[in-house]
Amino acid sequence: LERELQKYRDLPAETTDGFRMQLKGNVEFPEEIPSLKGHGGEGVGLYRTEILFFNCPVPPDEETQYNAYATMVRAMAPHPVTIRTLDVGGDKFVADLNLADELNPALGVRAIRLSLRRPDIFTVQLRAILRASALGKVRMFFPMISGVAEIRTVKALLEEAKAELRREGTAFDEAIEIGIMIEIPSAVIIADLLAREVDFFSVGTNDLIQYSLAIDRTNEHLSDLYEPLHPAVLRSLKMVVDAAHAAGIDACICGEMAGEPEFLPILLGLGFDELSMNAISIPRVKKILRRCNKAEAEQLVARALTFSTAQEVLSFLQSEIAAHY
Numbered sequence: 001l002e003r004e005l006q007k008y009r010d011l012p013a014e015t016t017d018g019f020r021m022q023l024k025g026n027v028e029f030p031e032e033i034p035s036l037k038g039h040g041g042e043g044v045g046l047y048r049t050e051i052l053f054f055n056c057p058v059p060p061d062e063e064t065q066y067n068a069y070a071t072m073v074r075a076m077a078p079h080p081v082t083i084r085t086l087d088v089g090g091d092k093f094v095a096d097l098n099l100a101d102e103l104n105p106a107l108g109v110r111a112i113r114l115s116l117r118r119p120d121i122f123t124v125q126l127r128a129i130l131r132a133s134a135l136g137k138v139r140m141f142f143p144m145i146s147g148v149a150e151i152r153t154v155k156a157l158l159e160e161a162k163a164e165l166r167r168e169g170t171a172f173d174e175a176i177e178i179g180i181m182i183e184i185p186s187a188v189i190i191a192d193l194l195a196r197e198v199d200f201f202s203v204g205t206n207d208l209i210q211y212s213l214a215i216d217r218t219n220e221h222l223s224d225l226y227e228p229l230h231p232a233v234l235r236s237l238k239m240v241v242d243a244a245h246a247a248g249i250d251a252c253i254c255g256e257m258a259g260e261p262e263f264l265p266i267l268l269g270l271g272f273d274e275l276s277m278n279a280i281s282i283p284r285v286k287k288i289l290r291r292c293n294k295a296e297a298e299q300l301v302a303r304a305l306t307f308s309t310a311q312e313v314l315s316f317l318q319s320e321i322a323a324h325y
């Protein structure tokens with residue numbers, strides 16, 4: 001089976017009607033890059049940098065971070081690396097950074113909220129990422145954005161970091177693209193406003209499902225209610241893609257939904273430009289993609305959006321997949 005999937009490595013991620021989808025990898029360590037390339041990944045769509053902050057008594061300094069990002073960028077070249085700034089809090093706890101004992105950690109000082117409260121730490125990371133952008137194609141994005149004011153504050157800090165690097169004569173990519181995770185319902189509802197502020201969206205379906213359905217993503221007693229095909233989730237995904245494309249920017253998914261072959265026809269039909277997943281999922285997703293027709297997938301989505309429950313959507317999807325793929 002593995003060998004059969006390997007043959008997909010060098011085939012283009014393209015539908016029968018010629019639509020090219022970007023299939024990328026979610027990674028934490030540069031050691032994962034050979035496997036990502038071996039599975040046909042055309043870049044890193046989500047580099048989770050929080051891994052650098054776990055198990056250390058103090059946040060890593062600029063050189064340590066720069067070296068990590070540089071290693072990743074060089075390993076992935078000539079393909080792009082999409083680096084996400086620190087996303088701790090909620091279910092990702094770093095003893096030295098998180099505020100102790102929040103009653104609702106998932107709704108607490110996490111991700112970009114923490115970075116904006118600790119500009120000392122955030123600026124070090126921005127500088128390290130910018131410096132790494134001199135070495136290859138780098139995109140930068142920010143987790144848990146809930147509104148326009150937040151991303152504008154982020155951009156102001158980023159501009160300060162760039163100005164400082166210019167003054168020092170330190171190289172970075174002046175055209176570096178920035179994006180945001182769409183993983184909070186407010187960001188979905190104002191996706192049109194957010195789309196004017198950035199170069200791309202990346203949907204974090206793990207958190208978007210959690211927050212949209214009010215289902216703790218780590219609570220096993222509620223796992224039956226954690227439904228990626230819930231009509232509210234599907235409508236949210238549609239709003240995000242439509243807002244992105246209306247503004248002329250790309251819409252990506254880097255949550256677990258992207259790596260489920262079963263969901264591929266839906267994500268294709270909704271119009272996503274890029275899917276980022278665990279390396280081992282890429283061949284299976286590509287296999288289905290290469291049998292899909294984008295125009296047909298769009299019709300499938302139109303039908304899928306008419307159903308009232310996740311179970312109805314799933315049954316419909318399974319019968320379609322059995323019949324056509």
Ligand code: PEP
Nearest residue numbers: 183204205206207254255
């Ligand atoms: C997500 O929320 O879908 C996501 C990709 O981010 P994380 O799982 O790291 O929260």
Ligand code: MG
Nearest residue numbers: 183204206207
């Ligand atoms: Mg998330």
